[in-house]
Amino acid sequence: MKSKIISTALTLLLLSTLAFASSQQSINEERQVSSNENITLDVQRGNVEIRPASGNQFKVSGKLDEKAEGFELESAGGFTRFIVKMPRQLHERNNNKTAGSALVIEVPAGSNVEFKGVNVDVSATGIQGGSQITTVNGDIKARQLTNTVELTTVNGKIESEALQGQLRLKTVNGKIADKAGSGRMSVESVNGKIELDSRPQELMVTVVNGEVDIELDGTQQIEVSSVNGSVEIELKNQTAPRIKGSSVSGKFEVKLPANLDARVSMKTSAGGSIKNTLTADQPTRAKYGPASNLQFSAGNGSGNIDINTVSGRLELKKD
Structure with missing residues (x-):
């Protein structure tokens, strides 16, 4: 009896599938x-x-x-x-x-x-x-x-590979993963993760309530804005980048070549912290209030790195 019921169910399933296809x-x-x-x-x-x-x-x-x-x-x-x-x-x-x-x-x-x-x-x-x-x-x-x-x-989600030109990738609730993209790239996510292993000449990233994990090759200009997110940037084959970053809460970590040739300015307000293991330069705290800042020049100061946070953690690392 049981086998007959199963057989009947399979027959009905097959008929419904055929009906759908037709x-x-x-x-x-x-x-x-x-x-x-x-x-x-x-x-x-x-x-x-x-x-x-x-x-x-x-x-x-x-x-x-x-x-x-x-x-x-x-x-x-x-x-x-x-x-x-x-x-x-x-x-x-x-x-x-x-x-x-x-x-x-x-x-x-x-x-x-x-x-x-x-x-x-x-x-x-x-x-x-x-x-x-x-x-x-x-x-x-x-x-x-x-x-x-x-x-x-x-x-x-968006998955892309080997895109070239004027690129814009955007999702609200999802993940963005790009590999080997080049040109001018803009990436936006509200509730999701951004993963890039790319080589754009220029990059703009905006994330809210998300996570950013990007590895870049030779990128000249980078702009990253984060609200309640975590940002990790690793830049290779570029000693004089122009990086502008801002965050509200969360971590903002940048890993750069040891032979960096740029002026660096990193600031926190309303709390937060700065850690620098790229050079021997160390941050100073404001005389009054919770703010702190780190400023120094490496090499000839050809590039420019300017990162600010409100109650977040900034970290500069050696690649």
Whole structure:
């Protein structure tokens, strides 16, 4: 009797799976487009992979959302737009992406791509003309994107590798992890962790209630702002950096080459502490009040390091 019940349950599960699969409309559309096409994509739910085509084609294949009311695909004059049409009133539970579209979208490598979604995970590779990818509840994976690159999610993580150009990575509740990014980079997180192993020429980091752990190679200019967070910066192959940092509570630690060539100013107010193991210079405390500061020049003072904290801990270390 028990085996019969299990068999019946498996049969019902199989039938429901087949019914779900059959309820999703297949799509396989292709258009000839320009090598530097401006492409707009709108997919509310599911999983989307964006990758380079072998030539100047726009191609979309896979399955549409089970609740989709079809799609729109327009291509003319160097502009292509693809939209999965969804009901105006869509009720769903638990940010359900499994019921959404499952699409592979191929575009010319030199095109500029703008993607918007809601409950959707996105991966994008090899787009050279610029990429603006936005999702609300979903993860973003990006690799070898160049030019202007903007990756934004509200509840999700961002994983990127080998990005080049004007880069902006932003999440509210999630983790950002970048490897080998170069150019000018801006990274923002509210409730999450930022991990960078990158080589941007310029870097700006903003974190609130989060953790920053970054390893940089040759970066010339760094600006970091932290509120209730922990910051650890390790900089290699750069003896004269320009670093500006501010924090409210939390730790702010900077590890620099021993042959530093920069002027250093570190200050605390309303409590906090300063520790320096890079040189023999030591901080002094204010005659009145809890403030303290550390100022010295290393080498010819070509670079500049200016870090302030309110009730936080500053530390300067030797790499």
